[in-house]
Amino acid sequence: MLQIRCKNNNVTKSFPEGCPLIDVYQEFQNDIQLPFPVISAKVNNVSQGLKFRLYQNRDVEFLDARAGSGHRVYVRSLSFVLYKATQDVFPGSKLFIEHSLCRGYYCNFKKKGLEPLTDSDVDQIRQRMKEIIDLDMPFRRTEATNEEAIRVFTERGFTDKVKLLETSGQIYSDYYTLGDTVDYYYGPLVPSAGYLKVWGLERYEQGLLLRVPDWNNPLKLAEKADQPKTYEMFAEKTRWDIIMRLSNAGDVNRAVQRGYASELIQVSEALQEKKIVQIAEEIDRRFHRKKDPVRIVLITGPSSSGKTTFCKRLSVQLLACGLRPLSFSTDDYFVNRVDTPKLPNGDYDFDNIETVEYSLLEDHLQRLMQGEKVEIPEYNFVTGKREWNGKKLKLAGDTVLIIEGIHALNPLLTKKISDKVKYKIYISALTSISLDDHNWIPVRDNRLLRRIIRDYNKGAFTARQTIAQWKNVLDAEEQWIFPFQETADVMFNSALNIEFAVLRTHAELILSQVPKNCPEYGEAHRLLKFIRFFLPVSDKEIPPTSIMREFVGGSSFKY
Secondary structure, eight states, rough: OEEEEETTEEEEEEEEEEEEEHHHHHHHHOOOOOOSSEEEEEEEEEEOOOTTEEOOOEEEEEEEETTTTTHHHHHHHHHHHHHHHHHHSSOEEEEEEEEEEETTTEEEEEEETOEEEEEEHHHHHHHHHHHHHHOOOEEEEEEHHHHHHHHHHHHHOOHHHHHHHHOOOOOOEEEEETEEEEESSOOOOBBBBGOSSSSEEEEEEEEEEEOOOSOOOSSEEEEOOOOOOHHHHHHHHHHHHHHHOOOOOOHHHHHHHHHHHHHHHHHHHHHHHHHHHHHHHHHHHHOOOOSSOOOOOEEEEEESSSSHHHHHHHHHHHTTTEEEEEEEEEEBBOGGGGOBOOOOTTOTTTTEEEOHHHHHHHHHHHHHHOOOOOEEEETTTTTTEEEEEOOOEEOOOOOEEESSTTTTTTTGSSSSSSSGGGEEEEEEEOOOBBSSSBOOOOOOHHHHHHHEEEHHHHTOHHHHHHHHHHHHHHHHHHTGGGGGGOOEEEEEEETTHHHHHHHHHHHHHHHSOOOOTTTHHHHHHHHHHTTEEEEEOGGGGGGGTTTTHHHHSSSSSSO
């Protein structure tokens, strides 16, 4: 008999060898106080499906579909239902689950004859999804040798999955079956389609929007937030991918195998520089217009999007246009630390807008734009106090102010200044490379890997500490950054197509140091699992001015 400890209630019970998690849950469920239905579990801190069988003593934590691995299991399973429905209704069609959008997932759908998608088509797919879920079709997992899995997908014409498995270096692979439909997913699924009670499907732009449960309350749909500018930024990145003939990990790996890594880096960097030049030229054009010339550039983006290096590179291009950029830090307007708002647990909430004395900052900006000389404060991070040390600024005729920070696009920061004299930029690492057509890589994972590497290289935090802080970071972004991203004049994508191949060379060692007996191990294990799908590439070809250098080190900019 096995000894299984349930971490939800810290109770240990005996079970026979080979017992599936779903049977373990039935034994414990009356004593587990979860507010929502159980979707999956963590076994020794690693995410597993409820059909996973136990053969040794283990710690088990049951999960619902709220934020984290339970939510990923739910969305992954729902994606398979969507794929099966498209194949049942439109045999020979192609579905590409591309990226998160509007608090759902944007999918590119192509019928076999390439006819345009209609509302009637969406209705048929939605109805078939409902039938599959009402029938409670089981998801069946098959473990096979990599060669056998490649054969299965080759027979079905899944070139994306074949390329992934051929270049992954794996010995064994799992694939899943739903009815007569076969697919590959790199993480566990729910036991059967009947678990998927909350979902939606609708047309969006040129494709489909798969709507999923709310991160905090999985009994309701996540509220849709229209994101036309974000959609266009993803579309622009997709066009770049087509130019470079890259769309998934298999494409990247084959290019690396053929010796094209250096060329991919050069082209990716050139495309980013081209975009920065275009932004600088637009700022210059607006700066020199007769009415309401732009004098303030506001730049924001979520954690590890590359804001700092982007500002440096934009400043260089503005200088090339004949303008004189002047960085203006919101950090110097922090309230004294004792006045900083606090989180419910008593920690300081440094991401709160009330951390900044924005009324004073706005007053100084207004006076600077009127030609006054203004004494500005300097924040002492050692003492936690704002100081007045006689630092004064006055704008010259060719000066443009650059303000970078998480609150830069928040209207409270510059509400008394006309939008006509502001140019707003939103930057993020919007990953467009997928593992395959149905396994996208979350944008958050790209940024988390960047942050883990940067924190470790700077000696600031271990990978475990960075992962532990990540949820608070995401919560702050949802409240203080994302609501204003669509107000930007332009969006900049800082992700590189070959980025994960380069990050792998840094992340593997760092992530492998996370202890198995801590809650953060599951996230480290998941990140390692997916990043190992990419063949490693040295960062020696990454130029010193690259945004990537902000995270892997070796930048020629001073921060």
